[in-house]
Amino acid sequence: MISINEVIETNEMIQKMNLDVRTITMGISLLDCIGSDVKSTCDKIYEKITTLAKDLVYTGEEISRKYGIPIVNKRISVTPIALVGGSVCKTTDDFVEIAKILDKAADACGVNFIGGYSALVSKGMTAADELLIRSIPKALASTGKVCSSVNTGSTKTGINMDAVKLIGEMIKETAELTKDDNCMGCAKFVVFCNAPDDNPFMAGAFHGVTEADCIINVGVSGPGVVKAAIETVRGQNFEVLCETIKKTAFKITRVGQLVAKEASKMLNVPFGIIDLSLAPTPAVGDSVGEILEEIGLEYAGAPGTTAALAMLNDQVKKGGVMASSYVGGLSGAFIPVSEDQKMIDAVNAGALSLEKLEAMTCVCSVGLDMIAIPGDTKATTISGIIADEMALGMINQKTTAVRIIPAIGKDVGDQVEFGGLLGYAPIMPVNRFSCDAFVNRGGRIPAPIHSFKN
């Protein structure tokens, strides 16, 4: 039988160390919602989402009460809209209509984000893909809950540099259109290399075309729990440290497994994956930067940071895979700057630069995340930053991403407030040398040599 110490341990993780289930995300295929025109497609989309996800929020709350664990977000991901709207959308405004109906459906279901206003263009763009990408600024400016993503590269296909160039321009335009709202549109857009089909986390969640009609994916988080666990082994060697992180990751993932199974049963929807990610929030004690400091760095960004993060990420995955047979591809540590107080402190102290973050993304879960840069940064420079990050993903066969916010009217020394879970970000300096001629070449970067595994 369970002992009192085990009960106390679990409850302390929840109450004092911010252990929570970060999100239950319902993935819904919209491929059967393609109608004869925009209006009928929109009607079918609204109908399908609000039917399948009507009990999602209630179910999440019920599970939360039953086990006494907070479930912070309930979200929906859908089939990339470029595929769904491809045959009916003839203009960017047609696509924006679909974005609006997604927003309305999200409101009706009570979820806080809906992801999948996306295009998969890692090798080339169809006319619909390009229209969707061009519609992103307006779509994000005229909706509140819609999240957008574009996959512009993969290890198997190389990098679509035409798309990378276009996206640099679109990010600038999105920032301009939402400048009165702290350029919030850019916080809802992410560009990927090797995007996974079953990601439960926003802003990059979409329901891949290889998935079943409807699935439940769960994201668990708990940087505070890991931090508290490694506090107990301060000064001890790496073997002890790794063992501690692994055991903690196991425990956290088991909770996710329980919630995922329960949600899947209650909603009568198959369970997809659990993503165990150390995803920080601006709350004190819920920070990945803090874990890095506890490992022994004065600030995140100090020499040794990349090694510490690589070790952390690997132990989290090792603990997680033992706890569930279906662990998602993104599991590991997220390092969004604005959402993590200790990362913000590291930037302000001058310890953490964009270049060091780029190195860290080689070994962490995703990529350059929630980074604010000066508003006058050129579109080609943004494309250059994206291209670098895509190259890291392509060569290292991992998922990488960029979520970057050119803060219009602001410069290094200022900060931009997003509020809520998105936090605030100091504006980081960007390398001012030009990459115009590189970005303007056009075409695509071929797949790397190690993609020829056959």
Added chain:
Amino acid sequence: MKKTIITVLGKDRVGIIAKVCVYLSENNINILDIAQTIVDGYFNMMMVVDATASTKDHDSLADDLAKLGDELGVQIKPQREEIFDMMHRI
């Protein structure tokens, strides 16, 4: 049998266990095990109970116990056993 773990956390005083036990017996909830300890000066009690025969569902049990906890100046909360099993047993 579906087991529920009830935890009581707070400053120790006379009659906490008695009050909780009376509530449970009135609602036909069987106590299987009780353990208690002091952590950081705070009273911690855990009860393993079987609520299968009770007419109360989990939500109303939680509400009632929270109310009882307020009267006693402690925090009382029921959680289904699976969360502890999953976390601590392979």
